[in-house]
Amino acid sequence: MPNLIKTVAFLFRRDLTVALRRSTDILTPLVFFVIVVSLFPLGLGAEPTVLRTVAPGVIWVAALLATMLSLNRLFANDYADGTLEQMALAPYPLTLLVFTKVAAHWALTGLPLVLISPLLAVQMNLPDSAIGTLVLSLLLGTPVLSLLGAVGAALTLGLRGGGVLVSLLVLPLYTPVLIFGAGAVSGVVTGLDIEAQFSLLGAFLALAVTFAPWAAAAALRVSLD
Amino acid sequence: MHKYASPKFFYTLAGQLTPWLAALTAVLLLAGLYFGLFVAPPDYQQGESYRIMFIHVPAAWMSMFVYMLMAGAGAVALVWNIKLAEMFAACCAPIGASFTFLALVTGSLWGKPMWGAWWAWDARLTSELILFFLYIGYMALQASIDDPRRAARASAILALVGVVNIPVIHFSVQWWNTLHQPASVTRMGAPTIAPIMLVPLLLMALAFTVYFFTVVLMRMRNEILERERHTGWVAEILESEP
Numbered sequence: 001m002p003n004l005i006k007t008v009a010f011l012f013r014r015d016l017t018v019a020l021r022r023s024t025d026i027l028t029p030l031v032f033f034v035i036v037v038s039l040f041p042l043g044l045g046a047e048p049t050v051l052r053t054v055a056p057g058v059i060w061v062a063a064l065l066a067t068m069l070s071l072n073r074l075f076a077n078d079y080a081d082g083t084l085e086q087m088a089l090a091p092y093p094l095t096l097l098v099f100t101k102v103a104a105h106w107a108l109t110g111l112p113l114v115l116i117s118p119l120l121a122v123q124m125n126l127p128d129s130a131i132g133t134l135v136l137s138l139l140l141g142t143p144v145l146s147l148l149g150a151v152g153a154a155l156t157l158g159l160r161g162g163g164v165l166v167s168l169l170v171l172p173l174y175t176p177v178l179i180f181g182a183g184a185v186s187g188v189v190t191g192l193d194i195e196a197q198f199s200l201l202g203a204f205l206a207l208a209v210t211f212a213p214w215a216a217a218a219a220l221r222v223s224l225d
Numbered sequence: 226m227h228k229y230a231s232p233k234f235f236y237t238l239a240g241q242l243t244p245w246l247a248a249l250t251a252v253l254l255l256a257g258l259y260f261g262l263f264v265a266p267p268d269y270q271q272g273e274s275y276r277i278m279f280i281h282v283p284a285a286w287m288s289m290f291v292y293m294l295m296a297g298a299g300a301v302a303l304v305w306n307i308k309l310a311e312m313f314a315a316c317c318a319p320i321g322a323s324f325t326f327l328a329l330v331t332g333s334l335w336g337k338p339m340w341g342a343w344w345a346w347d348a349r350l351t352s353e354l355i356l357f358f359l360y361i362g363y364m365a366l367q368a369s370i371d372d373p374r375r376a377a378r379a380s381a382i383l384a385l386v387g388v389v390n391i392p393v394i395h396f397s398v399q400w401w402n403t404l405h406q407p408a409s410v411t412r413m414g415a416p417t418i419a420p421i422m423l424v425p426l427l428l429m430a431l432a433f434t435v436y437f438f439t440v441v442l443m444r445m446r447n448e449i450l451e452r453e454r455h456t457g458w459v460a461e462i463l464e465s466e467p
Binding site: 168173179183200204207225 | 355358359361362365366369370375378379382383385386387389390393394397398400401
């Protein structure tokens, strides 16, 4: 048992280290996120009331796309150099290893998105009261995006056109998170009670944590065959 | 049971069943269309345009039913490694996608006189659209893997993930819809439907179901021939049927 914990901790640290050594990989989705959101005022006009109404949806959609862009990094490098195969052969449950990799991935893509979102909220004229909600909704929602994305990334591993394909598989599955994440923020803006949205986002997270690593591990075994 | 699961036996059986199922489809479809277009009276609110529901509602039902069947077959294929179940799941996808597309088209045709617009972000239409995307993703994944066994297993996992998500997506969209536009009243498929309108609806639903099984059997025969083309019995068939 202590071995298992040690392995998981080691894998987590290894994934962080490998990713930090190639820091452009981390910065690219983040910059993408900022650029996409900044494009909207240019397209829609800088009317503050308009920006405030569309801001929750825009920021959330941009977060979805940024997460999706980073998905191929999740398994592709380990697949290319054979590390993934060794993980599948290891005497530890692959589900747990996949979960660890997703956690490391989230810490380096989801979390930065969450941290930079207040800046974008200010840029999009969101009221101060909504900024906390935005951060919290992203904090609950982005792990779900990473977890569901892991299934897509595992299924498309090593396929031609994998990058576009993964968006086709994953984006329809993201719709509930988008609805409730953006719904929570615009609820605060319009002064509604948003407890339900947070409860549901939490429920999605619980569901995704339970099933997604398992499905992703099964998909990896198919891809590694 | 093993006899039925052998592709060779199934190929012959499906060949014998197809004409009967096709005939049954034709009879049910004619009866349903006759009752729907000539016998059922015009609706007091929607006039004649409600009649498109005799196509729209069965198509929408089938789009979900086929996805469930596809995921179920995928699960069977994953667990017991049955080739026929793999082929069934693969053959379901294009048919289910066509039903979804039909439901979307008829829904928007119905929407023009009712809402005054070709497309409204109505809850059912929206979740139907997302279902369509799910089908497309499924088919794209299947098409991009060359080895049919691996394609079948990967897409089965995707279908199972999708099947868990479909109710979540459906209720999310419904909730989203009631929040944004509470006034769009759909009377389609409401339980208060008059029996004279229910009969053609059920006939059409049955016709669509039998049609699905006819087409899926035909597709499966093709699929079997393609996958087993290097075996002796396929060569025999191809020689005897020039």
